[in-house]
Amino acid sequence: MSKFTKDYLLVMNDIIREGAPILREKAKKLSLPPTEEDKEELLCMLQYLKNSQNPEIAKKHQLRPGVGISANQIGLNKRMFAAYIKNSNGEDFEYTLxxxxxxxxxxxxxxxxxxxxCLSIDRPIVGYVPRYKKITVRAFNLNGEEMKIKLRGFEAVVFQHEIDHLNGIFFYDHINQKNPFQLPENVDIEPLS
Known part of the structure; x- marks a missing residue:
């Protein structure tokens, strides 16, 4: 049984840091339907994100705020991630994929x-990371049901960041190495804020 259960509080020490080999590996696909352990791990990851965005809980447990976390960031070689995003209208969106x-x-x-x-990176990194403005993602939910999600803007960036993690890619791999602030021609003029 995994140590990451619904009753277990993920803390910053549980998050794998840059340099660990698992973060450069392509995560293994899960068999469906997901096991109870898989579900509990995903729900624990989601709870970490919620806790990290709650100022009181984050301060008490010294949590760095996050909007997404992939399984390999907590040492699990599983193709799954959680996201907890508040949009500009104050609406909460939670995903366990x-x-x-x-x-x-x-x-x-x-x-x-x-x-x-990135929760796995403790150093400042500068440069622009070009991301697709709109994406469609196919995934499976906690019940093993297939779903398609259309995303745009910040939500699309979060999903691309987490799917990159599952493919062993860090966000800084997308930064132009010669000129970190150079962007491709097909980038919208107005950046996300």
């Missing part, structure tokens, strides 16, 4: 002006 795959994307791209952050 198994075997996610981008099946369609726009040609236009966007970026976050202050670069992206």
């Amino acid at each position: 198994i075997n996610p795959k981008i099946i369609a994307h726009s040609t236009s791209m966007i970026f976050i002006p202050d670069s992206e952050g």
Whole structure:
């Protein structure tokens, strides 16, 4: 049985840091339907994100705020991630996805002006990370049911960041090495804020 259960509080020490080999491996696909252990691990990951965005809980447990976390970031070689995103209207969106795959994307791209952050990286990284403005993701939910999710803007960036993790890719792998602030021509002029 996994140590990551619904009753277990994930803390920053549980998050695998840059340099660990598992973060550069392609995560293994899960068999469906997911096991109870898989479900509990995903729910624990989601709870970490919720806790990390709650100022009181985050301060008490010294949690760095996050909007997404992949299974390999807590040492599990499983193709799944959780995301907890609050949009500009104050609405909360929570996702626990198994075997996610981008099946369609726009040609236009966007970026976050202050670069992206990562729970597994403790150092500052500067540069623009071009991401698709719109994506469609096929994945399976906690019940093993297939779903298709259409995303745009910040939500699309979060999903691309987490799916990259599952493929052994860090966000900084997308930054232009010669000129970190150079963007492809198909990036929208107005960056995400």
